[in-house]
Amino acid sequence: MKQGSLFYRWLFYGLAAGLCLLVQSLVLNRLRVWGIHPFLPPVLAAAAAAQEDRQEALCAGAVFGLICDLIMSPVIPCFYILTFAATAFLAGWIAKHMIVPGFFCAVVCSLLALLVNGLFHTLFLTYRGISDLPAAVAITGGELLLTLPLIPLVYLLFRPIHRRFLSE
């Protein structure tokens, strides 16, 4: 694969992710149901990883995590690097060994990414001595339910980028 193609592909993914982060910041943060709003970033990492090369997706997940760590205040430094790298790794593994890459695979990987995000948050809060499993489950469940309708939109945004560079 050409270096230029690789660069432009991930550049387009980056721009699409930037657009989604803007929507998250301007719109989704205000759409609160039971005090919880949809949370797109893990879905972005998973949806890209589910249709691209595993190693590339792992690196992209880590870079995206770094950006999220810089623009959002994580519970610990590098939280999103860890979470999104793990998410990308899992999504890549599922796409290669379990489910054929496509819409269904993207939905499964995105839901898994939200679960991993919730699990990591719960683990770090427990480590800090804040153990409230029912509240953690409620937040994770709320995020899953509210973000689920947005997964097809992210898939529709990322799919043309994958197809555009598939032949090169």
Place this chain on the structure above:
Amino acid sequence: MKQFFSKNGIVLLAAVTIVAVIMCVVSAVSSGTGILHNVAGVIASPFRAAGAAVTEWVGDVTARFETVEELQRQNQALREENARLREENRQAVSDSEENARLRNLLNLRQQRRDFTLEAAHVTQRNSSNWSSTMTLGKGTSCGIAVGNCVVDEYGYLVGVITEAGLNWSTVTTLLDTSSQLGALVFRTGETTVAMGDLSLMNSNRLKLSYLEDESSLINGDLIVTSGLGGYYPSGLVIGAVEEILTDDSGLTRYAILTPKTELDALVEVFVITAFDVVD
């Protein structure tokens, strides 16, 4: 014909002159309109009317073009004026809001003369459902440091600075699970601890823990910072008691607080960079 005029021209001119003089004299002495004058007027009337109509039409057309051009000019001027007024109105609304905030702040400054306050705009709110933080547009270059308390214009506590960069800082709000503040029940003077709680954070509430057994806390009690230890200023309003509950073990009681500040509506906050410690 030429010969006729050359021979009789003088006579004719004299005759016309005489007729004209007679008509003038008759016209001057008579009170009404002379016959000749009347006849001439009747004959000329349609031509005058036609001329007047043409003149009026030309005048109308010219005036219409002039009016359209004038209207276009006026319309353009009004559009510009409208845009300018809208901009001024927007600015006035913004200024008015800022003015209200500063008036409230002035009251706070008068009440708490020991505070050194630094105004800062909220530039970003955290997108996570797991924490409650916001980023401010000022940092260490303006004297802001980690541990500084942040209040709104009424002096209600917003949170504490937990990260400070050169031109930015992060406020961890009262609601965040990592927040713990020494608190005082304003009515009774009882000391407790106000802390963020994961299950209450997303409903904009926090917890008041370590209530004494004989606590006489009631709904609506005002909770303020205790200032014990000198780490935070005393007397900053945290919130009001909404509900008093007993924990699952049935041994200890806690209260649920509603913060006085409206965290979702904050645009500008004030960082307390220095204060007098009251023993």
